[in-house]
Amino acid sequence: MPELPEVENVARELRPALCGRRLLALDCHFPGVLIAGGGVEIDPWRPRRVVAVHRRGKLLLLDLEGDLGMSVHLRMTGRLSLEDPSTPRRPHTHVTAAVDDGRELRFVDPRRFGRVEVATRQHRAGTPFLRSLGPEPQDLDADALAARLAARRGPVKSVLLDQRLVAGLGNIYVDEILHRAGLHPRLEADRLLAPEIVGLVEAMRAVLDEAIESGGSTIRDYRSPDGRAGEFTARHRVFGRAGEPCLVCGTPVRKVRLSGRGTHFCPQCQPRRRRRPRRRTARRPRGGTP
DNA sequence: TCTAACCTGATC
DNA sequence: GATCAGGTTAGA
Secondary structure, eight states, rough: OOOHHHHHHHHHHHHHHHHOOOOEEEESSSSEEEEEEETTTSOOOOEEEEEEEEEEEEEEEEEETTTTHHHHHHOTEEEEEEEEETSSSTEEOOOEEEEESSOEEEEEOOOOOOOOEEEHHHHHHOOHHHOOOOOGGGGOHHHHHHHHTTOOOOOHHHHHHHHHTTSSOOHHHHHHHHHTTTTTTBBBGOOOOOHHHHHHHHHHHEEEEHHHTTTOSSSSOOOTTTTTOOOOGGGGGGGTTTSSTTTTOOOOEEEEEEEEEEEEEEESSSSSOOOOOOOOGGOSSSSSOO
């Protein structure tokens, strides 16, 4: 659920609330959800000040004093909230941190896919997942995207979901971006035309900017740390709207399964027209250079 | 490159 | 009771 816009909203809300504050205690209530890395000792916990809050892809990163770094991945149902300790903890509250302003930072995750990790910042930076992340969408121009897409096979939808290609996109925003760009999700990533890639970059920026500004999308579980639902859901053009009319042309939105993920698109606005044929000479038996 | 697996809960 | 879900990844 939480994709780049949701995690960005969490970071923006936690930054002023946590920077400069100390985490007085850190407790894990379900084994395995809180992990220590890089030989860092977290039990017993020594109070640490939060130095910075940022985001990389779908990862939320807290820098702590003493060269420590905390990373939180919300995966499907993870949620961070900042609450008064007297408020009863919701079910599936797996990690809690006491903040020195009297509040409590809580990590709730029913499906328990999410993780909170505390490590040295150097160890965190070397984590395979973080290292493998592609560029932030904001840092990607059409040329760079074209180069990355050219090296990949498979439907553009699946390729955009791959965090190594570009970081932070998930199922909601890939569907919304492809609709905005007028591209069918099954188009081969390495056969997009230059103007289509320009449109794709523009759609990516536009959709993500709008989603961030409207607080992200709430399908079911997502809430910002102070409990607000995202309002971008109401502006989805295809995601979650199967059978409903496309907001651009009125054609019913279709939902199909593509590489295991529910995929929404408008068959009219996102035509699956014939692509420029792959030049025969461009085909190499295996891994050849073009 | 695709599927199954990791989990719980909501919905069909 | 079966199916589906916003993510990631190990294994085929």
